[in-house]
Each structure stands twice: as structure tokens, then as C-alpha cells.
Amino acid sequence: xxxxxxxxxxxxxxxxxxxxxxxxxxxxxxxxxxxxxxxxxxxxxxxxxxxxxxxxxxxxxxxxxxxxxxxxxxxxxxxxxxxxxxxxxxxxxxxxxxxxxxxxxxxxxxxxxxxxxxxxxxxxxxxxxxxxxxxxxxxxxxxxxxxxxxx
Numbered sequence: 001x002x003x004x005x006x007x008x009x010x011x012x013x014x015x016x017x018x019x020x021x022x023x024x025x026x027x028x029x030x031x032x033x034x035x036x037x038x039x040x041x042x043x044x045x046x047x048x049x050x051x052x053x054x055x056x057x058x059x060x061x062x063x064x065x066x067x068x069x070x071x072x073x074x075x076x077x078x079x080x081x082x083x084x085x086x087x088x089x090x091x092x093x094x095x096x097x098x099x100x101x102x103x104x105x106x107x108x109x110x111x112x113x114x115x116x117x118x119x120x121x122x123x124x125x126x127x128x129x130x131x132x133x134x135x136x137x138x139x140x141x142x143x144x145x146x147x148x149x150x151x
Contacts, residue, residue: 061142116142
């Protein structure tokens with residue numbers, strides 16, 4: 001009769017344990033936010049440049065300003081770039097730009113209109129000035145939305 005050694009007994013015990021006992025504990029995933037950006041009103045009006053830019057950057061800015069665990073949906077209805085001097089200053093180096101839309105955060109809806117004073121960069125190499133104006137409007141919209149819905 002073969003003798004049962006400690007090594008054989010330990011091997012039998014270990015093989016009887018479920019594999020899940022050795023599995024690394026999975027990190028609990030943070031609740032994923034759901035952010036949807038609708039720029040179809042801009043596209044219907046032929047403003048594909050702003051639509052493409054806002055569809056690309058707005059989800060990231062909304063995620064930063066609202067935080068995780070929220071369901072966010074926005075619709076951008078219009079973007080308006082003011083002419084030089086529209087801020088009322090005597091020089092033609094600034095303008096007032098506008099972005100209008102509607103935002104929903106966890107089912108709470110709010111219309112939102114943001115205006116910003118933009119610096120007009122001339123000459124604008126590689127559309128730098130235009131991108132800065134678009135980016136400023138996107139950030140403004142994303143930062144005001146949580147305030148307007150009461151977060």
C-alpha cells in the first residue's frame with residue numbers, strides 16, 4: 001500500500017480548491033458615464049466645421065465638468081461668431097461669440113446660451129484663431145451645463 005506523503009496530500013487539497021480562489025480580485029469598475037452630443041442642427045444649417053469640432057471635443061469637456069456616473073445628453077443648436085468690435089471696445093481685436101443648445105443631465109433638462117468675449121487673431125496661421133474660438137465656446141458650454149441643472 002503506497003504511503004501518503006505530505007506533498008501528495010497538499011497537492012490533493014490544492015487541486016480541490018476552486019480556480020476562482022486563486023484568481024486576482026477584479027477591480028470594481030467605476031460607473032461609466034454616458035455622454036451623447038447631437039450636432040445635427042448645425043449640420044442641417046451647413047455648419048459641418050463646427051459640428052465636427054464640437055462632436056469631437058465636447059464629450060471630453062462634459063466629462064471633466066460633470067464628473068463620472070451621470071447620463072449626459074446635449075444638443076447644439078447654433079454657433080455664432082461675432083464680428084470684430086462686437087464686444088463694444090473701440091479696437092477690432094475682440095468679438096462676442098455665442099453657442100446655444102439644450103442639455104440633459106440625469107433627465108434634468110435646461111436650455112443653455114453661452115456668450116464669450118473672444119480675441120481675434122490676425123493673421124491666423126493654420127486656423128489657430130478659429131480653433132481657439134471654437135474651443136472657448138465648447139468649454140463654456142460644458143462648464144455652464146452642470147451649474148444650470150443644479151450639480
